[in-house]
Amino acid sequence: MSPTDPETIAAYVNQAAALQGLVLSPERLAEVTTVFTTLAGMAATFQTPELTAAMQQATLEPAEAYRP
């Protein structure tokens, strides 16, 4: 999905909330959608084609946190 298209985001948030078992009033749903839109815009900044290519070699997380 386009991470900044308002209608797509609203539909996604509504369905994802239902999937997660979150019961949101219309007011809360609107507020959550606003926050989600901000997060989507942020997520788009580090998922450009150039950065995605540059990150192909990157490991997932600091190794110390997942040492076996």
Next chain:
Amino acid sequence: MSRLPATAHALNKAFAQGEISAREIALTTLERIASIDPRLNAYTAITTERALAEADQLDQRRLRGEALPPLAGVPYAVKNLFDIEGLTTLAGARLLSRNPPARRDAVLVQRMQANGALLTGALNMDALAYGFTTENTHYGVTRNPHDHDRVAGGSSGGSGAAVAAGLVPITLGSDTNGSIRVPSSLCGVFGLKPTFGRLSRSGSFPFVHSLDHLGPLASCATDLALAYDAMQGPDPHDRACAQLPAIGVSEQLSQGKAGLRVGLLTGYFDTHAGPQARQAARAAAQALGAQDEVVLPGTAEARAAAFVITAAQGGALHLAALRERPEDFEPLSRERLTAGALLPAAWVHAAQCYREHFRRQAMALFEQFDLLIAPATPVCATVIGQPQFEINGSSFPTRPSMGLLTQPISFIGLPVAVAPIWQGARLPIGVQLIAPPWREDLCLRAAHALEQLGIAECRSVP
């Protein structure tokens, strides 16, 4: 002794030399807290009996002629996400208020106690550590000691305010995206966010496991180093805690700025900082003999990725409670957690991958520099309830944006000390002194040097 020495090292010396008893220190401290804190709301619990019991034990040890540890007789307090035996760990949240009391102290509290420090209580914070202002709907706002109409910063706002008000010389806080550095900056105290994995987090309430750090705030760089040295060491119970031996830094402070290659971060750190913040960073850079101005590529994206990971991991941590008890959440952050819990996994994965990419960018700079300098907050303390602040013609929401300059640095776990700068202003602002991983000694040497040069200063409110 009518007024206690303002610093931990001076208090420890006075106690060790028999000029004052630990009980006198504890009683005087508790009286000052009782007198001043009602106007600040820094404390959420005061551990009077415990402080007096710890003080009496120390007095007995001194009477027996035993060797005294480096923090003997030093009062301190901790953000209320640290476990304190016998108290419910609130993490600033009404959601947790019905939990049973902690059965043992957090590891860092145990280490402070083993080093002779006297615990005076638990400190206010943003609910669940999600915020930068300590405007807590359920436990009240913590006020800035330098201007009671302004915020103390957050999320460790009680920790910053308690030191700035001279209630205790050392406090402990946590820093996921800036929660030690922001209140240090706004309250004008010294703070240390160590390398990710340096200090144990066992017995503290988490926020974002892959970003959470714990560390001290203090009235001077010497005290910061004393507290840091007291708390170092491996902990097998915190999987992220590095199995490294303690490397004492207190003895290294006197080396000052000698030999340090210092760079001033510009670019993102200039465009997201107001005039006072930029001037403070330049004054610190000049005093430390900065050779160059330098840009850290990809900083805006790093802040964005930190924001996404924080929302996702924080939301996931509290998802069950968001379903079952949404009314118990802090209304100022509930929907941020909810939105975070709905983020697509691929975005969160990309954010984690970007972390390694950005880390490599930063490490390349450390081939040229030992220390990087940047402002700690975009502006000085905002008015309580102020919804937005302006920087360079752009408007930013206050609660999530006070960490604009700290988030990219903690994102890759680098050690940072904050030194408070006044420069004739009515309110302080901090600068970040950023070093390569595991080189807390460099951050603290620089903070100490700025203090010695008269550039940085913690002005406790009388």
